[in-house]
Amino acid sequence: xxxxxxxxxxxxxxxxxxxxxGGVPFNRLGSGPRTVVVFQGLQFENxxxxxxxxxxxxxxxxxxxxxxxxxxxxxxxxxxxxxxADMADDYAVAIRDDLGCGQVDVIGVSTxxxxxxxxxxxxxxLVRRLVIHSSAHTLTPESRALxxxxxxxxxxxxxxxxxxxxxxxxxxxxxLMRVAARPFGWLMARxxxxxxxxxxVTVEAEDVHAFRDRLxxxxxxxxxxxGTADPFYTEALFRETAEGIPNGRLILYPGxxxxxxxxxFARDVLDFLDEPDPAAASAGAPRG
Numbered sequence: 706x707x708x709x710x711x712x713x714x715x716x717x718x719x720x721x722x723x724x725x726x727g728g729v730p731f732n733r734l735g736s737g738p739r740t741v742v743v744f745q746g747l748q749f750e751n752x753x754x755x756x757x758x759x760x761x762x763x764x765x766x767x768x769x770x771x772x773x774x775x776x777x778x779x780x781x782x783x784x785x786x787x788x789x790a791d792m793a794d795d796y797a798v799a800i801r802d803d804l805g806c807g808q809v810d811v812i813g814v815s816t817x818x819x820x821x822x823x824x825x826x827x828x829x830x831l832v833r834r835l836v837i838h839s840s841a842h843t844l845t846p847e848s849r850a851l852x853x854x855x856x857x858x859x860x861x862x863x864x865x866x867x868x869x870x871x872x873x874x875x876x877x878x879x880x881l882m883r884v885a886a887r888p889f890g891w892l893m894a895r896x897x898x899x900x901x902x903x904x905x906v907t908v909e910a911e912d913v914h915a916f917r918d919r920l921x922x923x924x925x926x927x928x929x930x931x932g933t934a935d936p937f938y939t940e941a942l943f944r945e946t947a948e949g950i951p952n953g954r955l956i957l958y959p960g961x962x963x964x965x966x967x968x969x970f971a972r973d974v975l976d977f978l979d980e981p982d983p984a985a986a987s988a989g990a991p992r993g
Contacts, residue, residue: 722753725803728780729795735769740809741978742800743776744817744824746964747852747907749859749867750898751781764964765812767971775804783906789914792907793824800831807831810978814838814964815937816907819914826922834978835927839935839964841942842916842949848874848937849912856901856908864897874936875963920949927953928977930970932961 722732730753743765745754754776768774780795800806810833813821818840825832844852851874858867898904929947933940940957947955956973958965 724753724781725799727795727798727803728782729799729803730778730781731799732776734765734774734776735772737768737770737772739772739978740804740806741765741768741772741774742796742804742806742809742811743774744796744811744813744821745776745778746815746817747871747904747911748778749864749901749904751779751783751903754778764966764970767975772810779903779907781903783903785902785906787906787910789820789910790823790827792820792910793827796820796824797828797831808833810834810836812836812838812974813840815840816911819911819916822916822920822923825925825927826919829924832925833982834980835923835925836974836977837927837929837946839931839938841929841931841938841946842920843914843942844911844937845939845942851937852908853912856905859901859904862901868897917945917949920946920953921951923950923953925952926977926980926982928956928974929953930956930958930965930973932958932963932965934960935963935965937963 721734722730724730730751732754748754765774765776777796777799779792783792800809808831811821811824811831813819813824813836815838818837821835821837821840822842825835851870855867855871858864858870927947927950929943929950931938931943935943943955943957947953958967958969961967
């Protein structure tokens with residue numbers, strides 16, 4: 706990192722949270738020699754993750770021993786009409802200029818996975834390996850409608866209902882989580898943002914996300930990993946995404962929802978990231 710992060714002290718090493726010089730919020734986890742950049746899923750406010758929000762990143766704790774993990778969220782103050790490709794460009798500036806990185810491993814989860822597809826296609830020089838985590842080349846019509854409902858509720862300041870809708874969808878197949886969705890939504894709504902604009906812009910951008918015809922432009926080895934009970938995508942969408950990427954592969958977990966997580970997920974992602982690059986493997990192969 707080149708030290709251009711703002712709103713966080715650099716004393717004692719890189720900050721654990723703050724806003725990068727280009728305006729992208731970040732959280733930093735781990736201190737390993739390899740760099741993984743996580744494109745965070747849909748957030749109600751574009752800011753560094755608070756303690757409660759950081760629970761969402763616990764699914765990546767298995768990476769901390771060997772990696773430094775940079776969790777990036779969308780830039781604050783998104784202009785109306787900002788596209789997912791524009792958000793990917795912001796991340797490219799953050800990784801290249803603010804973090805001072807070359808090629809990195811990228812994990813895009815949910816909405817972050819939608820952005821990661823544009824990032825990998827438009828900035829191939831920055832991507833060593835790509836994990837599309839519980840995301841696909843488009844949303845289902847039902848999930849697009851659900852996200853637009855969330856944005857509408859947020860626009861009216863009905864944050865508790867907005868949180869309840871999206872958490873309820875994620876917990877659809879878990880009775881205990883369904884029961885907890887309403888009080889959890891109330892808890893989250895207590896720290897709701899004053900301005901819903903960034904959420905609305907992001908939802909509107911993902912509403913028109915249709916990347917199937919561009920999947921072939923992604924050249925990095927790619928793992929699409931998800932659960933078969935994901936409420937926002939179908940198995941068919943996951944398969945189409947993996948099959949459309951030249952170096953893509955798919956792992957589906959039966960009965961798992963959104964996002965996929967757990968020990969099998971951790972092992973599969975680590976195995977994928979630890980694989981030697983094709984060029985390096987070819988260079989090291991014995992000559993016949």
